[in-house]
Amino acid sequence: MEFTELADYAIPAGTMTEWIPSVGPHASTPVLAGWQPDDRPTSYVHEAHLRTSLASPRRGKESWLGAAFEIDGPLDKPAFRQAVLAWIDRHESMRSHASIDEDTGELSRVTAAESAIDIWQVEQERCEQSSEVFEHLQYLFDEFTSPLAWPSYAFVTVEPLPGRGPDRITVLFAADHSIIDGLSTVLVAHEISALYAEAKDGTAARLFEAGSYLDFGVSERRVHAELEHTHEAVVTWQRFLDEGNGELPAFPLDIGTPNGHHTAQSGLSAWILDAERADAFSVSCRKTGNSLFSGLLAALAVGGAELSGDTHFRTVTPVHTRDQPQWASSLGWFVGLCPVSFDIAGAESFGSIVAQATEQVTATKPVARVPLDRVFRTLGTTAAPRFVVSFMDVRFAPMAEHWHDWNARALRSKQYDHDVYIWINRTPRGVNISARYPNTETATTNVHQYVAALRRILDEVVDTGTATLPDRTARGRRLDAAASGPVATNQ
Known part of the structure; x- marks a missing residue:
């Protein structure tokens, strides 16, 4: 499943219906009506996100993740409403709201019971142009998914105009990052599709039980x-931190000068290995006793050394914290961060670099279970990630084999920071890479070169079982790499 911005998803023209949760006197019994005080605290990352949002001029706007997918039409609106309500009852985090008093700084929470939620069904006027649908969705998701208000999420269905293509309904979902993570977005298409089929046709959803975030x-x-x-x-x-003079690592190549907080970042998405070649690359890694992820880190290290001349690879990588069976199907921000640092100078082979990556991840992965905000509070630092590499193997996620048929995609909001995030996902179709980076000419050129180098190295390993290592003239190879031009994207 690709992970891109909403602008890169093919949204049809048509009629939109917004499905907005509400809590009120409609509940089945007076006891269930309204919010109930809840003394359970947030996760550490949720609290940190709330405090950061309160301090930001953007006040929590544009910090959402989401999903888009298709279901067969025509849309059975009562069944879809029932599916969304069942989904909200299933996930307690979707009917709970945490807030911070701006005067006292005190954290509090209220939660609604199961069956206490209703849905506002807002019918929009028909849009003749897909651009109109996009603009409305972008505004809705950016403005109404703030962690500072409830609901911090919304569903939208788009029914296509008659006679314009197949009768497929596009379903779009967005939620603030405080209550979902990347894996959560992967689960949404399957769960809503299964609950909709159950409400519409009586087909049992058969969803795994989900614990509460x-x-x-x-x-x-x-x-x-x-x-x-x-x-x-x-x-x-x-x-x-000491390695970086108190800062977390930056992207290995120049990304230009910060242009303020008013210009949205650029992005790319590309399929860098098909399923067969992904298997071949994985086999090459396993032959040395290592994982595909370690192989990817090794390839990124080699590519960075070729282009920059710096053999010391440093990044931060997310690690899921779903360490108990009840969290496997839960929605929430189950993510810790893992520091990665290794030097490939003097490496004798690509395999030895893969082994270095494995050794480093194995050594530091356990610290990701300790929330970074908690660690940094102890250290008294506010250092922020600047270069993040995320990897997920989602081939075995529920119904992953149907994502291509469903036109399913994970979505992210626009960002305005001066940093580089890379997401690499292994799916049933192969390996996809997505990135966001500053909207500068320098960043665009260098991020594309970096991804092109990664692709070339992976292809070399697949074809030969190894990769050529950078020599001491690596710095001079920048011009050769530049000749390859931007990465072709598949959006």
């Missing part, structure tokens, strides 16, 4: 209530 927050707080400077996670992150 609110209970995860309680567990996380209990485990990490005390964090000493001698804790492994604190020591590891301090060492990592």
